[in-house]
Amino acid sequence: MSNQLTAIFFLKRYFTMENEKLILNLSIIIPCYNVENYIEQCLNSIVQQTVQPKEIICIDDGATDNTANVIQAFAQKFSCVKYIYQTNQGVSQARNVGINQATGQYIQFVDPDDILHPNLFAIFLKVLNISNAIELFYFENQNFEKLEDLEFNNNDNSLTRFDTGNELFTHIIKNKKYPGACWKYIFKKETLYFRFEGRNHEDHLITLDVLLSANLTYYSKAPLYYYRKRANSLTNNKKISKQYVELYAQIINKCTKYVQKTNLLPKTKTQYINFLRSDYLFNINIYYLYKEKPPIIEIYMHIYTRLFIKNNAKKLSNIFYMIRYGIRKKIPLKHIIIFIRASLNKDINFITNKINALLN
Structure with a gap:
């Protein structure tokens, strides 16, 4: 079998075609609580990509605003959007529900007020085309306050291969980055053998364990995830207990x-x-x-x-x-x-x- 045919055979395990769009075998998990002002922008940044995820699982963590209606409107328009309700139990349990419901071979966690780079999934497909054994994909991130002020960087899509999670971790630390938050990665689902606990920074230890236990990983120097600095975020003048x-x-x-x-x-x-x-x-x-x-x-x-x-x-x-x-x-x-x-x-x-x- 030629290299080209081998690549096509492999990639079919990770994407399908639907309505002339590539569908990645990827589940997006979004825990949602009182984010009526942001979730639409977040979902748009996903569904408007040229390469689509298999499913977008939105877990309503007992929201008391209009969050549910916004998500359900998307679910009616896009078959990949799934709405799940739970009584308020916190972001950890919401993510756990998402993992249990996910059917994709890869998983990405997204916070409901954040934005994805328009080419994130296309770049991840490029990674899959390079190797059939990737367990974890780490990408740089950038903060923003208003969507209209956001400029996407398309100049540096360079990818770096690391044969172990230890090597990737060392590279991240050497560049004075912090590998903690789970939204900085796309994970192979089978590597997520733990479940999240607690409410604050609950993902740091799990992410650390998965990263340092990983085999083949890839790193994107380009920022592909944009996290919003909200007026009431912990690092933006909110009182913390x-x-x-x-x-x-x-x-x-x-x-x-x-x-x-x-x-x-x-x-x-x-x-x-x-x-x-x-x-x-x-x-x-x-x-x-x-x-x-x-x-x-x-x-x-x-x-x-x-x-x-x-x-x-x-x-x-x-x-x-x-x-x-x-x-x-x-x-x-x-x-x-x-x-x-x-x-x-x-x-x-x-x-x-x-x-x-x-x-x-």
């Missing part, structure tokens, strides 16, 4: 433990863990965006940075630093003792719990 900060600290702890057990290069592990820890401090700053941050919180954040981000490993040097710093800042003795203990044990959970307890 103490519970949110505490839950994120738990996710960091789990991801850190997981990465430390891998065979990644020490430098890669450190860069990734430092990113997580810096993001924890960023969330504390967001928490105090609308109220005065107590000086003691700033002090604890400084100590956290020194011990667990800058990673000064010399215990004696750290102890002397804590004493001098405590005296200079006129810190109560009980806190200086905590800093010294943290210096001796390098126990990040100990100091994190102290910070979380101080959040008011």
